[in-house]
Amino acid sequence: MAATCEISNVFSNYFSTMYSSEDPTLASVPPAAALGADDLALALSSPQMPLEGTEKASWSGEQPQLWSKAQVLDWISYQVEKHKYDASTIDLSRCDMDGAALCRCAPEELRLVFGPLGDQLYSQLWDLTSSFPDELSWIMELLEKDSMTLQEPLGDQGPFEQGSPFAQEMLEDYRQASPFYPGSFGAGAPSPGSSEVSTTGTGTSQSSHASDSGGSDVDLDAPDTKLFGDGLPDCKKGDLKHGKRKRGRPRKLSKESRECVESKKNKHAPRGTHLWEFIRDILIHPELNEGLMKWENRQEGVFKFLRSEAVAQLWGQKKKNSSMTYEKLSRAMRYYYKREILERVDGRRLVYKFGKNSSGWKEGEVAGRRN
DNA sequence: GCGCACTTTCCTGTTT
DNA sequence: CAAACAGGAAAGTGCG
Numbered sequence: 001m002a003a004t005c006e007i008s009n010v011f012s013n014y015f016s017t018m019y020s021s022e023d024p025t026l027a028s029v030p031p032a033a034a035l036g037a038d039d040l041a042l043a044l045s046s047p048q049m050p051l052e053g054t055e056k057a058s059w060s061g062e063q064p065q066l067w068s069k070a071q072v073l074d075w076i077s078y079q080v081e082k083h084k085y086d087a088s089t090i091d092l093s094r095c096d097m098d099g100a101a102l103c104r105c106a107p108e109e110l111r112l113v114f115g116p117l118g119d120q121l122y123s124q125l126w127d128l129t130s131s132f133p134d135e136l137s138w139i140m141e142l143l144e145k146d147s148m149t150l151q152e153p154l155g156d157q158g159p160f161e162q163g164s165p166f167a168q169e170m171l172e173d174y175r176q177a178s179p180f181y182p183g184s185f186g187a188g189a190p191s192p193g194s195s196e197v198s199t200t201g202t203g204t205s206q207s208s209h210a211s212d213s214g215g216s217d218v219d220l221d222a223p224d225t226k227l228f229g230d231g232l233p234d235c236k237k238g239d240l241k242h243g244k245r246k247r248g249r250p251r252k253l254s255k256e257s258r259e260c261v262e263s264k265k266n267k268h269a270p271r272g273t274h275l276w277e278f279i280r281d282i283l284i285h286p287e288l289n290e291g292l293m294k295w296e297n298r299q300e301g302v303f304k305f306l307r308s309e310a311v312a313q314l315w316g317q318k319k320k321n322s323s324m325t326y327e328k329l330s331r332a333m334r335y336y337y338k339r340e341i342l343e344r345v346d347g348r349r350l351v352y353k354f355g356k357n358s359s360g361w362k363e364g365e366v367a368g369r370r371n
Numbered sequence: 372g373c374g375c376a377c378t379t380t381c382c383t384g385t386t387t
Numbered sequence: 388c389a390a391a392c393a394g395g396a397a398a399g400t401g402c403g
Contacts (some may be wrong), residue, residue, distance in 0.1 A: 247379040249398045332378055334393065349391055
């Protein structure tokens with residue numbers, strides 16, 4: 001089980017880097033992709049100086065690799081102010097990147113965009129990244145350990161087997177994008193843009209919630225593995241003890257005992273990315289969604305679940321709900337019909353279609369957000 | 372505290 | 388027959 005959990009956590013973590021809108025900082029700062037040059041200029045001209053008092057910068061304490069676009073912007077603003085740099089000379093259109101993208105920039109690139117400040121940014125960034133532990137190595141270690149020690153039947157708990165090409169690819173991508181890996185930082189290699197797409201406000205019926213903050217969703221959840229190891233008999237008591245029940249309709253007792261282990265870790269998954277956005281973001285990253293979903297008709301927004309349970313598990317991981325199933329996920333999907341976020345595709349199993357109230361999946365939009 | 376949005380969970384029945 | 392679909396109902400959290 002732990003092995004599966006860790007692998008899923010890798011995915012969770014990976015995908016979480018794509019969801020800049022989940023970042024609490026975005027509640028006040030719109031995604032950079034949605035900003036015009038004027039907005040960026042405004043952001044840079046009135047930089048957040050968060051270091052007064054006990055206030056912390058949005059980006060501080062978090063790995064640059066995982067910064068959202070807004071955090072990148074904050075950090076740049078901070079650096080501009082700190083170095084008394086003339087922000088008007090900065091090519092604002094090129095500030096639209098998240099932490100991962102920023103970390104992939106070579107010094108020359110930074111110099112190109114930020115002028116003399118580029119060198120400062122590069123060295124500051126390097127300092128920041130160096131101050132964090134090698135996270136991926138930690139994950140890899142866990143994976144290796146788990147694969148050595150765990151042989152328990154996974155049942156349908158984990159769709160991601162050890163050594164799954166998808167898992168490997170995810171890790172590989174992470175490795176390539178990670179500044180913690182020598183050779184990746186500053187290599188300036190063209191990226192597939194995997195981490196450059198942030199979930200933006202949709203401007204649709206649910207846009208009022210587009211700024212929902214799911215908090216930092218970087219949940220490597222190391223403690224979770226511990227949770228599975230102790231106190232299991234008190235599972236139900238534990239839930240009551242916290243005075244909060246699990247989200248949604250309470251499960252029947254007969255099932256609860258079976259899923260005691262899982263519910264223990266499910267305190268409450270903060271609201272963040274919506275399901276349809278999660279689905280969309282898997283779809284628009286063909287390099288990542290291999291085997292999970294595919295476009296049936298990209299122009300029309302028709303897509304199909306290839307590994308429905310795997311996607312459900314991934315969604316569950318994201319929401320810290322390991323009992324998520326495709327059945328439940330699909331119920332949520334069906335609610336989207338009414339809101340026209342999805343349209344019905346009759347007669348075709350596992351096939352859905354984005355509706356007029358969804359956005360960000362069209363090729364034009366995606367390209368726009370990547371540039 | 373209330374109402375709404377957005378799920379999550381369960382369930383029953385239907386379709387593929 | 389199993390899996391997927393459909394949709395009602397109830398319940399949870401977060402937010403305004």
